[in-house]
Amino acid sequence: MLKVKLDQDKCVSGGQCVFAAPEVFDQRDEDGVAVLLREDVPAELVDGVREAADICPALAITLQEN
Amino acid sequence: MVDTASVVIVGAGHSGFQTAKSLRDSGFTGPVTVLNGDAEAPYQRPPLSKAYLTGKSGFDDLRFAAQEFYARMDITLRNGVRAETINPAGRTLGLSDGTILPYGHLVLATGTKPRELTVPGSDADGVVGLRSVADADDIAARLETSRNVVVIGAGFIGLEFVSVAVAKGHTPVVLEFAPRILGRAASEPVSEYFLSHYRQQGVDFRLGTAVERIETIDGKAVAVVDSKGTRHPADLVVVGIGVLPETSLAEQAGLTIDNGIFVDEFLGTSDPHISAVGDCCSYPSTTAGRVVRLESVQNATDHGRCVAAKIVGTPRPYMELPWFWSDQGxxxxxxxxxxxxxxxxxxxxxxxxxxxxxxxxxxxxxxxxxxxxxxxxxxxxxxxxxxxxxxxxxxxxxxxxxxxxxxxxxxxxxxxxx
Known part of the structure; x- marks a missing residue:
């Protein structure tokens, strides 16, 4: 299963991941920093999560294939 | 129809890197070469005036990808090699190492160059710009020992630097030619807010004030004299007066230039075998209803994705909504x-x-x-x-x-x- 990692120190609050995969990413209301809702990505969400990693302006999202 | 035999990308900032990555993500199988004029492997510049300058992130955090990424994606990355000439008729590039490189399609991702200060003393030791990781390292070191910091230009970069300098205990003098700070980028209430925010932290803003000259002793900056005749002691002068599109290669090739390399809504230049992406190009914006040239990560990366789609045969006009961010402390x-x-x-x-x-x-x-x-x-x-x-x-x-x-x-x- 695909595992997703988020580096909150790199996050620039662009919110791109939330547009791409709202089931996996959210944002803190106060500073917009992304938060991970789940680490394991089920098959139906893989495309969205890959897109999120691609369009993150700070390259804060990494994917791990298991 | 775009010739997809081989793609050469000039420049390895956000737009150049994204173009290469998106070509592979879109299934492009031909050769992809990225000419990176920098000796360092491609890295992100925006954090240089933000997290990197504060020491919060290191150089490894700036890299777009680890070295093995380029091999895995079959992207030929040539660090320290610049394109010096384009031969549009023969579809070849003359490179800084003396070789000739043919291309099927050429993508110019040449970015910008800093607008340079030209007043007397501009080349003194202690007068620095913030463009490369070497610049950021230099500024970070000088911030540790400097006593008097002057910032020329109150745009995004100048003010991001101010926030870092303030955090390190400095109270810089900021000279801004325009009547308000962030005048090119932000609305009046935002300008007024940050003016007051930084003034409360001891920053001395001089608006409507240009730099007249930089006084030096033994080649080192010692003071900045402004257009109103005021002398500001300075052993560190950070210049952030904007950037200019890097168009010299495109000009030499005879491409149409209009405040940047002019492209159509598919990011094609006036030569059908050459596209341009990111900060270096101006394009008709559907959002603004006019030709714009933008300096942002969003613009650079969305251009990269858009040009890759065209090259693999699924062209779509560029229509993304622009957005920007700046960390001010x-x-x-x-x-x-x-x-x-x-x-x-x-x-x-x-x-x-x-x-x-x-x-x-x-x-x-x-x-x-x-x-x-x-x-x-x-x-x-x-x-x-x-x-x-x-x-x-x-x-x-x-x-x-x-x-x-x-x-x-x-x-x-x-x-x-x-």
Missing amino acids: TKKLQIAGLNFGSDQQVIRGDLGGGKFSVFMYNDGELVAVDSVDRPMDHMSARRLMAAKVPLSPQDAGDPDFDLKAFALKARTAAATGA
Whole structure:
């Protein structure tokens, strides 16, 4: 299963991941920093999560294939 | 039809890197070469004036990808090699190592170069710009020992540097030629807010004031004399007076230039075998209804994806909504859309408390939103503007109006075609 990692120190609050995969990413209301809702990505969400990693302006999202 | 035999990308900033990556992500199988004029492997520049300068992140954090990425993606990365000439008729590049490189399609991602200070003393030791990782390292070291810091230019970069200098205990003098700070990028309320915010921290702003000359002793900067005759002692002078598009290669090739390398909505230049992406190009913006040239990560990376789609044979016009961000110390400024003049501004949030958004309308249409520490306003604004869902000025300014829920609903409706 695909595992997703988020580096909150790199996050620039662009919110791109939330547009791409709202089931996996959210944002803190106060500073917009992304938060991970789940680490394991089920098959139906893989495309969205890959897109999120691609369009993150700070390259804060990494994917791990298991 | 784009010739897909081989693609050469000149430049390895956000737009160049993204173009190469998106070509492979889109299934392009021909050779892809990235010419990176920098000796360092490709890295992100925006953090140089932010997290990197504060020491919060290191150089490894700046890299777009580890070395093995380029091999895995079959991208030929040539560090320290510049394109010096284009032969458009023969479709070849003359490189800085003396070799000739043919291309099927050429993507210019040449970025910008800093506008240089030309007053007497500009080349003194202690007068520095912030462009490369070497510049950032140099500035970080000088901040440790400098006693008097002067900043020339109060745009994004100048003020990001100011926030870092203040955090390190300095109280810089800032000279800004324009009557307000951030004048090119942000709305008046945002300019006024940050002016007051930094003044409270001891920063000495001189607006409507240019630099006249830099005084030196033994080749080292000792003071900046401004256009009003005031002398400011300075052993560190940071210059952030904007950038110019890097167009020399395109000019030499005879491409059309108009405040940057001029491209159509598919990012094609006046030569059918050459495209241009990112900060170096100007293009007809559907958002603004005019030709624009933007300097942002969003613009650079979305251009990269758009040009890759064209090269693999699925062209679509470039229509992305522009957005920007700037870290001002612990404050975050976010901008959605483009403001080329507005006739109505609505404030949402707490202006005095430094958590607010400025909704800008022109002729009743929402054209841009500036947000200071209001990330959810920013996200909502992008959702609404991208989906072209109108937001009334009354709702925008009403603290009881649930903007986030409204924007989420609008986006869902747009996505499902409801």
